[in-house]
Amino acid sequence: MANRPCGACTVCCTWLPIPAGHVGPEDKPAGVDCxxxxxxxCRKYENRPIICRRFECAFLKARAWPVEWRPDRSGLLCLSESLPNGLWGSAVYELAAGRLDSPVGRAIIKQLLEQSNFVVLITQDGRRTLRPGLRMDTKPERIPRPHFVQNHRPKDSSLRPHNRPLP
Ligand code: SF4
Ligand code: SF4
Incomplete structure (x- = not known):
């Protein structure tokens, strides 16, 4: 079954870092528009790079999620991935202050906790909290850091998306 469309959302085109060679000769940092x-x-949507074609945020993967949970509406960018030791990890990036504590935010976190071994919450000001999921049977110190938590740290805090208004 085909995944749902992104609609008007372009959050990942700004928020996520993209390595050199995909959308330009240099790395595109997190928080900078592609x-x-x-x-x-996207002005080259039909010919967008493979890295863009392959990327799916948690909303895009989950057909049952309501459209209000889409990142541009919820203010939360959710990523999930399977990890080498059989764990399933998720991360929730807060794009605007207070979105993690909003009713939609709480509903999204509850859903992710039910389908993940752990969820990393990253607040607008960069604080990280690891929440064990319902299927958690591994101690937190044994959890590998998912690539999306390792890689999505703008070195320059002015580039962090919480310094940018949501669309
Ligand atoms: S953040 Fe998700 S819904 Fe938004 S453009 Fe990217 S993949 Fe599509
Ligand atoms: S090439 Fe298009 S789809 Fe890929 S990040 Fe840039 S704007 Fe988004």
């Missing part, structure tokens, strides 16, 4: 991003969306 050079192909316009106010009408």
């Amino acid at each position: 050079p192909y991003l316009t106010c009408a969306g």
